[in-house]
Amino acid sequence: MPEKQSTLLGASEAPPSVSEWRRFRRVFFQRKLVIFGLVILALLVFTAIFAPWLAPHDPYRGKMSDSLSPPCKKYILGTDIQGRDTLSRLIYGSRTALMVGFLSVGIAALVGASLGLVAGYFGGITNMIIMRAMDALMGFPMLLLALLLASVLGSGIQNVIIALSFATLPGYARFMHGLTLSVRENDYILAEKAMGSSHARTIFKHVLPNASPPMIVLVTLMLGNLILAESGLSFLGIGIKPPGAAWGSMVADGYQYLLMNPVLSFAPGLAIMLVVFAFNMVGDGLRDALDPRLRGLL
Amino acid sequence: MSTLLEVKNLATQFHTEGGIVKAVDGISFHIDEQEIVGLVGESGCGKSVSQLSVMQLIASPGKIVGGEVIFEGQNLLQYEPNGPEMRSIRGAKIAMIFQEPMTSLNPVLTIGRQLTETLELHLKMDKESARKRAIELLGMVGIPDAENRIDDYPHQFSGGMRQRVMIAMGISCNPKILIADEPTTALDVTTQAQLLELMKDMVERFHASLIIVTHNLGVVARYAKRIYIMYAGRIVESGSTKDIFANPRHPYTVGLLKCIPRLDEEKGRKLVPIEGLPPNLINMRPTCAFYPRCAEGSERCSKEPWPPLTHIGNQHYVGCFLNDKEKKSELST
């Protein structure tokens, strides 16, 4: 073997193990659709933050003389019946979408996960009550639960957030419940208890680290779902009050002028779809990169 | 007795992210009619893959890249993997029993259905006679109350019982060869012995040959007539069971023998495990793969290509330079 002269004890050496982070990066950035999703999300956040500088016109007040203008140089995507610039409203609508998405995900994840944790950790009657209540909540389609709450609370964006958080609680609770149960069964937890470790300590030390990767995936995928649900509610007229801009209500506003100016409805719908698609792709990518075993579970 | 199956230079590779895994790297073996042969090696040495290759059951990313599998005068590797010719051999002429009795049976079909389907397929039985035959077979492998248990599902059986069902399934179409891939590994010791005895009885009764694939030399000692020792995708030693046990010539075989607990020994002997781990089969060097773990390796082992199998008499083959040296010294004296 002249060309391969090195003959250290190496015939059976394992290949250098790729670190977790490198593996994550490789799997995550491998797919083009994930990159595409990331770009869309970056654009979305950028647009939401810099909306006042990006919007070419006032999104809330338009010139009646420019009512229902088709796409032109001044109004790239045309204007609605009140003469408001579609593009500017689209840009401001990103704020609504992100705010509703993040707030409801945050509330639901926090409350839902805590409920699941408590149910799983303490078991018994606590478990029974919490988990059956979650099952009951699952019995309502998200939109119907939101309608129910909106009919009492009245419409308004904060009520939409409350409703959506409520509707998505069970997902987090069930996940956390299952995880806590499996961790609780482990011997090392028993051993720690025997040594007098506190509940809280045990939970923080063992359950939460195990929970975070799938939680991140769940939350990302949920963000897409919530933005979709929010758009449905604002399409129905529940949610942000006029003249506030939400993509769903923009689709509804354009509905009547579909034949005259279809862009009014088409553009916001496309925006919703792109954003939801982006969250889903990034969520899928995260899932496969963080823990491929989650495939099919989340 | 004539040779029933002859495998020549079989090579199977897996293309993975890390590189090419040469799971089976040019092995040859044969089995005669009504013979019991053992194929022994540590897990991951390619012994299971070699048997799956015989049946062309290698799934992507694996691929059979060379060699011949001659069965009844035909090279099976020339057939389409899942084509009609190959299918008419699987289950009918060569049958397989797998390692995990828990997962190798379909959980949603009754064991009756899983037995009758091959009878209907290969022996062209109708539903009724297939069912009758299935009950007979279950009785033969020692399932009590077979008539009632035939409609049970796999999860209602214990591990040992499931493996009995697998044996009944394997033997059901009177195959020429039964390949048992680690058939008893997942079971407790008593059950292991019973099942091996059962397998031996069954192949005798059906005049079939049996290939026992195992990591435990002790398992095959009583039953196999000949033994092949595999390491890192290659056969490193082969010969009659007697010769292998009495006169092991490869350091790896010697190591394996030292791992077997024996009853007839003085107390206090320690079981000696082989140092180190089996090699990673990705991007292997062409030198002897056992060298890093070998107590008797020499300079030569690290430089020259893997030593070929050489005949050292009485159908005993070994692939190690140690024997070369001895032979040479014998010759020189």
Added chain:
Amino acid sequence: MTTYIIRRLLMAVVILFIVTLIVFFAMRLLPGDPLIIFLGQQAGSGTTITEKELEVLRHEYGLDRPIVIQYVNWLTGIFQGNLGTSIHYHEKVSKLMLERFPVTLQLGLVAYVIGNSLGILLGLLAAIRRGTWIDTVTTAFANIGITIPVFWLGLLLMYAFGLKLGWLPIAGFTSPFENLWLSLKQMVMPCICLSITGLAFIARQTRSSMLEVIKQDYIRTAWSKGLKERVIIMRHALKNSLIPVITLLGIGIGIVFGGSVLVETVFAIPGVGRLLVTSVFAQDYVVVQSGTLVISTIIILANLIVDISYGWLDPRIRYG
């Protein structure tokens, strides 16, 4: 199996009980006196009601009794088929529901059946022919189906097939007994919208679970027996791969009902979904309350059936 069914049944009863609690207390404990809303609706604006009259009315409707009693009374009423009277429509809620339910049910059922069977079929094909164009198209289609807002899809379809091409009626609903051809034409677009989300989810799940199943040991066993691919897929893999899909079938009912709220609004279909939306804006809480209760009851019962069919598919549950 019987113990399994009984256990599921009991659980469904418990869940239903909690649902009634949620629906009832959501109405009573949240801000806003239902009576005030009710009176506001009844009398129109400008009318003033004295505190005393309010007390009388409160007594009349039983609203002055403890809330637990109120709940029991309400529940007893529901068991007797009394869903209350609509404030907005001045009609019995049960009558309103009976008029509109068949419409929603007809559309929903068609969409549900088409969506699920097509979804399973596409998912299977994609898994079996992994990496081929069928797989690529199915995966892309599933990704779009999950992300597209159904109301927007409705609008797009309406624009293309209704307004531009004129192939289909833009909106409305006709009973198939009245005018079958028109009814069918009117059903096309709403059914596409109602089925797309479920279809996409089912296709995706079927594909991934089928891919998981064909890696299993027992599938290798089946190959080793010399069975044909078709037999292996149909007999050995299909049932196993459908087990996780079944869960989605339960969720799918919720998706259809949730979607009907949007789709019936887009296509001006007089079904339960639109009734609910109208009632929300009319602050007709009685209708919303009963409507939600009826729909979630249906969903929970459907999920009960799903749970039981698990047992039929998976003997490990049946005898567990």
